[in-house]
Amino acid sequence: MDIPRIFTISExxxxxxxxxxxEKLATLGAALRLAPGTRVLDLGSGSGEMLCTWARDYGISGTGIDMSPLFTEQAKLRAQELGVADRVQFIHGDAAGYVTDEKAGVAACVGATWIGGGVSGTIELLAKSLRAGGIILIGEPYWRQLPPTEEVATGCRAHSISDFLVLPELLASFGTQGYDIVEMVLADQDSWDRYEAAKWLTMRRWLEANPHDDFGKDVRAELTSAPQRYAAYAREYLGWGVFALMAR
Known part of the structure; x- marks a missing residue:
């Protein structure tokens, strides 16, 4: 069980x-007014930075589930590095359909709503692990401005324009599912740059270290095309944010 190799290399x-x-991750934690001892479930937890830093800074505990063995191992090492391994645990597994026995005060899926077949299904999944009065966190792209053509949408790595909503429509969609939006923290172009551009150096270093790997042609193709594609499309059209929801 793993995510596509291009991601485990580039990220x-x-x-x-x-x-x-x-800084934005810390802002989100502060905005949620997390009380010490709050239990957080993170589906698609990646390398564990959210749970680990929130355990250090706000005294939360929690569990993260992720399909990547590499990222899960990195998360465990990060927990040890920050001295919070007694408060957070990370499980290599499929987050799709995962429901915890111990209800959480915060149930999160930050950037992996495919686990529930989209935003609506992921909210339904997270609600099964949430205690009464708890908060759901959804990390999701939206259109900063509507792409003028389907070509622009696919340049943003969407399948079509209909994959995402503009921000007002996304916020309205949470209400139609019976949730109040109680907080949000949005990415900006600088944070997008840090996410995307950091991949390019990582891929270049990987190519230098693995000259005979058969996957090198795929990494080379991505490194060659990614900077121009990002600058032309995603940087201008694609937004991303984390939205905090409470059931009405």
Missing amino acids: SAHRIHNPFTP
């Missing part, structure tokens, strides 16, 4: 696998 040096900086 192997990332601590945060979405367009958030450490």
